[in-house]
Amino acid sequence: MARLLGDDGSVLAPGEFLPQLQETDIFDLTNQILEQSLTALTALEDLDPELWVSVNLDPQLIGITCLKCVQQMLQGQRIAPQRIVFELLESGDFLDRRLAQDHLLDLKAIGVRLALDDIGSGYSSLLRLKELPIDKIKLDQSFVRGLEERPGDLHFVEALLELSSSLNVELVAEGVETAAIRDAVAVAGVRYLQGYAIARPMPLDALRNFLVSGCEPLRQSGPRSLLGIYAEQMSEHAVLRKALRQSWTILDLPSLRDPQNCPTYRDICRLPDADAQQILAVYRDYHEAIAAFADKDAEHWMQRVEELERQHRRLSDALLGAIRVASATSSQ
Template identity: 40%
Template sequence: MINDITAFQGFMRACKAPGQACSSASLQAVFSLPGDKLSWRFPEDVLAYFQPIYSVYQERIVAVEALARVRASSGEVLQPMQFLPFLTLDQRRELSRQMLVAGIALLETLDAEGISLDLSFNVDPDFMEDQDCVPCFLGVLGSTTVSPQRITLELLESGDFLQGDIAVLRLQALRDTGAQIALDDIGSAYSSLLRLKNLPIQKIKLDQELVRDLDREPKIMAFLQSMKFLADGLGATLIVEGVETLTILDAVAQLHQDLVQGYAISRPMPSDAFLVFVRDYVCPLVGSKPGSLLGAYAAHVLRRPLMHSLQHDHDTVALTKFLENCPLLEYLRNHPSPVSAPVLDAYAALLRGARDLPHVPLHQQITEAELQLQAILYDAIRAARHDVLGG
């Protein structure tokens, strides 16, 4: 891990005429710590790693993301935040180009075996200010059999490009080629949400830092569901990153989310390892019914809008029937545990009140029962996570 930014030396400013590919010589640089304890060269030590994107609905890998890594002199593989902040704009541009080229080579190999996947790769928005960014993109694809429709450019939030009017023009021009545009790490900053209303975005990637804590902070479930509604309303596809465990995968599937990415499917890996992985891949067992307490709670959260609608309409009969068929209660009945009794008792009392006093609105009773349920379930879900992690 690199901690001392000021210790890096040997930066070189890249020179590139608009519309021309960057030459390796103009971008070469050596980054090192004092005493050469850890160093690497750009672009020679750049690696392309690949992580699959899984479709819950189709039960298969449907796409792959090309991710930049760097192998240091120690042999350690560095993560993006350990090297990206120290690259010049043109070096970052070259990094994106290398990921696109490596990703296309992987797709062509898979195509030859009858395995068709789409590709996504990260793009720094700042260099899209270049008016030749679209010809450059098409130029890379020109000598391949891969169509632009199979490529997604994931925009990283950096600089001011996405806040300017030129962003809409550039992104629309890229969309006109057939390529897909995704905004990455949604939820990590309020500004990114504001941009959604103006930019021609087709995909939204939810920040993995939110999702990977789902079994530690179940209240995030409501945010995830809201983002799904937002994406649907914008006509965009939501991709949920940070699905690190099968329990989180179960919960995300119960929210009717399709595209997921994370360690529950696979960690990023070199191209040769990915080829072996995708050929032999066996999909996770994700059932139509919850397979975990977190998944059961997710199924319950998914039904909340309808429950609130029935409350608003004061339809006590329909609401009572709706509560009786709750997937969370069914899971607790079929999987007895210390948490089952108090939750089932709370709902039993709620249903008794509905039958005994059908003319009385259930709003207050349901609100109280929900608060009681949340307090019990949050503790139980965290405890289950603790047990899985062996704490």
């Protein structure tokens, strides 16, 4: 029997009491959570018939008994199986076994969707992502929660986003705990975010009120955070680099000589003057390097590419410096 209360009478966090559970206890707990989740979805049916629910599923439970329980629980329900997502922890090698993969295909045949949790936490492989019948991948929060201290981790977020798009699966970013992180991850193009900056855990009645009041849009139209601007210029440069490499003739290069034609310029202008002036000077140099490609002289193509990358590094460094100063000031 697992202890749910600590010595001081406080309720233990899942990470503290779950390791105490035996396999049969985990199976019973999973069934109860799934049953409660279906009840909650039914209760919210009048608000949005497209809502779905995610339930953690220990890979060790995947088998014939699990399949039968899911089938029985869905019988007579108004909830479509596609509105249930089972989140599978990706640690360990269980999911690499052929039998486990067969059982996952059987689960998919019922109609439920599958998500691979904690991608990047230490065990995931590209081969696993390619072979498993996954609908979602959830980026481990360690790559997101610390973005304000390590903005460079946004490169990993964008790489996973591009990979998920290529595999035709959805990417969920966990650990979105501050407004700046929410801004940056949304700017990077991630559509599904999880963390305190979206909402904290809440009972069903509070969730209903939250849904009725309407969720704040992910892509804000007002001033960007410094971290959001950093993500914005990263995304813009990635698109520009790809266009220059593959089909640069589609770019309106002369108009790009004027940085005021770009959203990032306007976002930088909204920053405090001390930050804005220094960053804008570098941003103008970056656009001059872009405009140089309007001269179609192929002889100096590589020099222009190198200069563009050099100016982009200067821009990234200027933004990173401003982020570090802002972080140090806020922690004082």
